[in-house]
Amino acid sequence: MADLKIRIGELEFKNPVTTASGTFGFGEEYTDFMDLNRIGGIFTKGTTIRHREGNAYPRMAETPSGMLNAVGLQNKGVDYFISSIYPRIKDYDTNIMVNVSGSTIEDYVATAEKVNELDKIPAIELNISCPNVKQGGMTFGVSCAGAAEVVRAVRKAYSKTLIVKLSPNVTDIVSIAQAVEDEGADSVSLINTLLGMAIDAETRKPYLSTITGGLSGPCVKPVALRMVWQVAKTVKIPVIGLGGIMNAADAIEFFLAGATAIQIGTANFIDPAISVKVVEGINEYLDRHGYSSIYDIIGALEA
Amino acid sequence: MVVSANIPLGSSHFLLKFTHKEKLPEMLPGQFVQVRVDNAPGVFLRRPISVNFVDKQRNELWLLVQKVGEGTRKMSEYKTGDVVNMLLPLGNSFTMPQSTQSRLLLVGGGVGIAPLLYMGSLLKQQGCNPMFLLGARSADGLMQIDDFKQFGDVFITTEDGSAGEKGFVTQHSILQQHIDKIYTCGPTPMMQAVARFAQNNAIECEASLENKMACGFGACLCCVTQTQSGHKCVCSEGPVFNTKELSWQI
Ligand SMILES: Cc1cc2nc3c(=O)[nH]c(=O)nc-3n(C[C@H](O)[C@H](O)[C@H](O)COP(=O)(O)OP(=O)(O)OC[C@H]3O[C@@H](n4cnc5c(N)ncnc54)[C@H](O)[C@@H]3O)c2cc1C
Ligand SMILES: Cc1cc2nc3c(=O)[nH]c(=O)nc-3n(C[C@H](O)[C@H](O)[C@H](O)COP(=O)(O)O)c2cc1C
Ligand code: FES
Numbered sequence: 001m002a003d004l005k006i007r008i009g010e011l012e013f014k015n016p017v018t019t020a021s022g023t024f025g026f027g028e029e030y031t032d033f034m035d036l037n038r039i040g041g042i043f044t045k046g047t048t049i050r051h052r053e054g055n056a057y058p059r060m061a062e063t064p065s066g067m068l069n070a071v072g073l074q075n076k077g078v079d080y081f082i083s084s085i086y087p088r089i090k091d092y093d094t095n096i097m098v099n100v101s102g103s104t105i106e107d108y109v110a111t112a113e114k115v116n117e118l119d120k121i122p123a124i125e126l127n128i129s130c131p132n133v134k135q136g137g138m139t140f141g142v143s144c145a146g147a148a149e150v151v152r153a154v155r156k157a158y159s160k161t162l163i164v165k166l167s168p169n170v171t172d173i174v175s176i177a178q179a180v181e182d183e184g185a186d187s188v189s190l191i192n193t194l195l196g197m198a199i200d201a202e203t204r205k206p207y208l209s210t211i212t213g214g215l216s217g218p219c220v221k222p223v224a225l226r227m228v229w230q231v232a233k234t235v236k237i238p239v240i241g242l243g244g245i246m247n248a249a250d251a252i253e254f255f256l257a258g259a260t261a262i263q264i265g266t267a268n269f270i271d272p273a274i275s276v277k278v279v280e281g282i283n284e285y286l287d288r289h290g291y292s293s294i295y296d297i298i299g300a301l302e303a
Numbered sequence: 304m305v306v307s308a309n310i311p312l313g314s315s316h317f318l319l320k321f322t323h324k325e326k327l328p329e330m331l332p333g334q335f336v337q338v339r340v341d342n343a344p345g346v347f348l349r350r351p352i353s354v355n356f357v358d359k360q361r362n363e364l365w366l367l368v369q370k371v372g373e374g375t376r377k378m379s380e381y382k383t384g385d386v387v388n389m390l391l392p393l394g395n396s397f398t399m400p401q402s403t404q405s406r407l408l409l410v411g412g413g414v415g416i417a418p419l420l421y422m423g424s425l426l427k428q429q430g431c432n433p434m435f436l437l438g439a440r441s442a443d444g445l446m447q448i449d450d451f452k453q454f455g456d457v458f459i460t461t462e463d464g465s466a467g468e469k470g471f472v473t474q475h476s477i478l479q480q481h482i483d484k485i486y487t488c489g490p491t492p493m494m495q496a497v498a499r500f501a502q503n504n505a506i507e508c509e510a511s512l513e514n515k516m517a518c519g520f521g522a523c524l525c526c527v528t529q530t531q532s533g534h535k536c537v538c539s540e541g542p543v544f545n546t547k548e549l550s551w552q553i
Contacts, residue, residue, distance in 0.1 A: 022523070029522040029539075033390075045524075053534055060517050060525035062348050067517060071524045074534060217347060269348060269518040270339065272390070 002286035003293040009161040009186030013040035020265030021099035033272035041095035049107040051077040061198040061207035066217025070210040090120035097123040112158040129167030129192040141167040144179040151183040166190040177231040189240035217266040218244040232258025248281020258299040306385040312446045319366045331396030332422035333543040337519040339388040343377040350374045353418040369414040403430040405483040412438045412489025423454040442466035498546035499553040508546040
């Protein structure tokens with residue numbers, strides 16, 4: 001049994017396998033299928049300062065080896081999270097991290113301040129990259145200045161581990177990662193969904209109510225791996241890798257590319273117990289190759 | 304789950320029966336399963352299919368499926384003994400009537416008749432006398448009529464008049480009689496027409512929706528329908544809704 005413990009900033013994880021925001025609800029949706037205490041952490045559904053209804057149906061289209069979604073950050077707001085969801089999930093023995101979204105800097109800061117008060121939430125993941133919100137995340141996440149501005153403001157208001165989730169829909173993700181690191185982020189997670197679209201030729205209509213949406217699943221993995229590798233060799237803070245991870249072998253590829261931890265997203269829909277299986281698979285890989293710690297393979301790509 | 308039978312029904316439908324080595328969990332009428340379709344390169348997500356019937360004595364689950372695309376075509380090739388991975392049971396259920404004396408009409412269109420067979424069997428078991436109104440394009444699309452007849456009177460419409468009364472379910476003469484409650488499943492325009500009829504005649508009506516799904520258990524929020532109290536997940540807060548609750552423009 002290899003040592004799977006990792007650290008992101010001050011925060012220790014029992015293993016490097018976590019679940020991606022928006023694909024895992026608040027964890028409770030999965031308790032019929034798996035033991036939440038066995039994974040390293042859970043990133044909650046995107047949470048905003050106020051209730052959001054999200055986009056109109058249809059919000060999903062299956063695509064070759066993946067899917068498009070346009071959920072549009074449907075959530076009941078941070079106060080509802082604190083009063084109704086947090087008490088039910090806070091005592092799981094895993095790191096529960098709130099994914100914070102917003103359409104203005106004030107909203108991000110106000111949400112982060114409220115979450116900062118919650119004892120059992122050791123970290124937030126700042127979503128500066130959701131492509132679905134019309135005047136929202138996208139505008140911050142696609143420029144260095146915008147990303148730096150929101151991280152600077154939230155860093156002042158939030159004292160615990162601050163993870164910033166990056167958008168792949170940019171020309172140079174490395175410079176954005178550097179800008180975010182310079183403002184005091186403890187970690188970056190990447191990638192969020194790739195902007196895409198799907199058309200029904202028979203009806204000449206788009207499949208999504210919003211026309212465009214976020215692409216996820218195995219089809220995005222090569223792009224995600226490339227970005228994780230580029231960012232990890234440039235920044236000093238730990239990188240959390242995600243995008244199309246379906247099994248332990250995919251996860252290992254992200255560690256080799258330089259990720260310190262990984263998130264599993266869309267794969268949870270196909271096998272709701274996949275995250276626990278990935279923990280077991282990583283352990284098996286490390287044993288089989290004679291490594292004693294997960295750190296032995298982080299960034300160990302031989303190129 | 305292990306396939307115990309795959310029975311073609313007409314040109315585009317088939318009935319799959321599954322058994323399991325352990326006792327099947329309790330399943331409610333209106334609930335569905337999420338089938339993982341393996342060895343179909345174009346199929347990424349699971350496919351939601353309604354519980355058509357549960358044969359408790361044989362520990363058997365029935366799924367009635369229409370071939371529409373790669374996933375359902377692959378399912379039509381299942382052979383006895385094949386092992387199929389599915390999540391079950393998912394979703395809420397139809398609600399039982401207040402009295403066994405209630406006059407109940409179960410209205411199904413196309414493959415939407417699937418959940419009504421199981422619902423009808425349980426109603427009958429509880430001492431009700433359900434009536435079934437089943438619609439299809441033509442006689443070729445009518446399935447399981449003999450199964451339905453075990454549980455109540457069956458009325459039929461076909462759009463081309465090749466069986467039963469000609470027209471849509473909402474034009475059938477049975478609707479002239481007194482009805483206390485309607486349960487419906489089928490294409491959305493049909494369910495909306497049924498809901499409109501129910502509303503105009505002050506009849507309780509429950510509809511089972513078939514929105515596109517990714518997870519099927521409330522985690523992704525892809526499958527929502529607009530209701531009087533905002534977006535609700537069809538997979539976890541449905542698939543069955545009282546039609547009064549839905550924001551249908553009817
Ligand atoms: C809760 C629920 C219960 C269902 N129960 C049954 C059932 O008992 N029997 C049955 O045959 N089908 C049922 N369906 C529909 C079934 O899930 C789809 O027909 C199936 O997913 C199509 O998969 P495919 O790969 O064959 O086709 P695809 O290639 O995915 O699609 C082929 C065509 O079918 C359409 N389609 C896909 N999904 C749906 C959907 N959910 N509703 C309407 N049209 C769709 C697509 O737009 C496309 O035009 C149910 C759906 C839901 C949500
Ligand atoms: C249905 C759905 C909803 C999502 N919602 C969010 C969200 O609220 N916040 C966020 O930061 N990312 C969200 N994402 C993006 C995922 O967290 C992840 O970055 C992306 O799906 C890529 O990983 P994957 O290929 O493993 O799914 C969502 C993805 C999906 C499929
Ligand atoms: S399909 Fe995922 S929430 Fe309903």
